[in-house]
Amino acid sequence: xxxxxxxxxxxxxxxxxxRAHPEWRDIPLAIGGSxxxxxxxxxxxxxxxxYGVRSAMASHQAQKLCPGLLLIPGNMAEYKRVSQQIRxxxxxxxxxxxxxxxxxxxxxxxxxxxxxxSATRIAEDIRRAIFEELQLTASAGVAPNKFLAKIASEENxxxxxxxxxxxxxxxxxxxxxxxxIPGVGSKTAARLAALGLERCGQVAEIGEAELxxxxxxxxxLLWQRSRGIDPRALQTERVRKSLGVExxxxxxxxxxxxxxxxxxxxxxxxxxxxxGRPVKGLCIKLKFDDFTQTTLSxxxxxxxxxxxxxxxxxAWSRAGGRGVRLVGVSVELQEEQAARAEQLSFDW
Numbered sequence: 001x002x003x004x005x006x007x008x009x010x011x012x013x014x015x016x017x018x019r020a021h022p023e024w025r026d027i028p029l030a031i032g033g034s035x036x037x038x039x040x041x042x043x044x045x046x047x048x049x050x051y052g053v054r055s056a057m058a059s060h061q062a063q064k065l066c067p068g069l070l071l072i073p074g075n076m077a078e079y080k081r082v083s084q085q086i087r088x089x090x091x092x093x094x095x096x097x098x099x100x101x102x103x104x105x106x107x108x109x110x111x112x113x114x115x116x117x118s119a120t121r122i123a124e125d126i127r128r129a130i131f132e133e134l135q136l137t138a139s140a141g142v143a144p145n146k147f148l149a150k151i152a153s154e155e156n157x158x159x160x161x162x163x164x165x166x167x168x169x170x171x172x173x174x175x176x177x178x179x180x181i182p183g184v185g186s187k188t189a190a191r192l193a194a195l196g197l198e199r200c201g202q203v204a205e206i207g208e209a210e211l212x213x214x215x216x217x218x219x220x221l222l223w224q225r226s227r228g229i230d231p232r233a234l235q236t237e238r239v240r241k242s243l244g245v246e247x248x249x250x251x252x253x254x255x256x257x258x259x260x261x262x263x264x265x266x267x268x269x270x271x272x273x274x275x276g277r278p279v280k281g282l283c284i285k286l287k288f289d290d291f292t293q294t295t296l297s298x299x300x301x302x303x304x305x306x307x308x309x310x311x312x313x314x315a316w317s318r319a320g321g322r323g324v325r326l327v328g329v330s331v332e333l334q335e336e337q338a339a340r341a342e343q344l345s346f347d348w
Contacts, residue, residue, distance in 0.1 A: 001166055003119035005107040005236075005337040006141045006149035007126060009086070010158035012103035013074055015136050016082055028053065028066045031074035035060035038248050038325060039234055042074065046158065058291070081105070082134065089129050098234040104153075106146055109235045110344050120161050122299035127161065144169065147230035149179055172328040173228040179281055181225045183218060200226035244330025245270050252289050252323030256316040259286070262327040263312050270329055280331035290325040303331055 033039015
């Protein structure tokens with residue numbers, strides 16, 4: 001039985017900004033791109049969330065919901081610096097740390113000598129250290145595996161702790177909504193609901209074979225998670241498997257030829273960053289004017305501009321008359337090279 005802690009910083013980017021500007025603490029604040037440039041919200045503080053503002057929301061929509069919203073571009077260099085300080089705190093308690101992003105991570109404290117091996121007290125002390133040393137708050141979940149620890153960390157947000165001991169897992173999972181399982185999006189949730197399945201307890205009763213018949217490989221994952229099972233170990237070394245470039249357009253484009261012209265601008269940057277590394281696949285992403293998106297990929301031994309153009313036109317056929325607001329192209333890296341790859345971002 002493992003002891004896993006999931007630590008999730010509370011509105012991290014916004015919290016760092018409020019620390020630097022205490023006068024912003026009680027007003028609606030969001031970090032994101034300008035509404036005039038088709039920006040989206042990266043994160044926001046809790047006063048903004050009270051108006052319905054959420055991460056990944058279009059900035060113009062956020063400002064409609066909250067006319068007094070203070071929207072700032074943010075300071076990624078500062079967020080990365082503070083994130084490193086947080087990770088240094090994590091490593092005081094265990095070397096087994098798996099960062100998920102700048103503001104959250106898993107910690108395996110199964111063999112940690114701190115506090116007599118009590119994962120609960122370790123989580124409490126991590127939160128204390130983050131608050132006292134960095135003046136930031138974090139929420140944490142303690143559970144026997146990664147899936148449950150992440151769910152637990154959401155139970156008492158913000159600035160809270162939720163402990164799910166092994167003996168309480170069965171009752172907790174039984175009533176857990178399926179939408180909380182990673183991979184269960186709105187479409188999958190609708191398919192499950194059509195079968196009368198909304199909670200994990202209902203799924204667990206169906207049986208593994210039937211779930212696999214209906215949902216393929218995902219059915220097996222669904223069966224495991226609905227029973228609170230997650231055998232994954234922490235990945236303490238991240239291996240990058242893909243890299244890509246994309247751009248959000250100032251105005252929607254309407255025809256494939258416009259998409260190909262945007263792709264031609266992205267392509268040299270992709271090749272420059274790829275720097276000759278071998279690939280095994282190419283992918284095109286389009287986001288439509290209703291914020292839905294589609295991707296289309298093919299296996300290939302080298303990044304081919306001809307294939308990229310072909311995929312772009314094929315993906316465009318899914319637009320159904322909708323405008324396109326974002327074009328992206330990415331490659332899947334060969335495994336032996338993935339660890340050397342750099343993360344890409346490219347703004348036009």
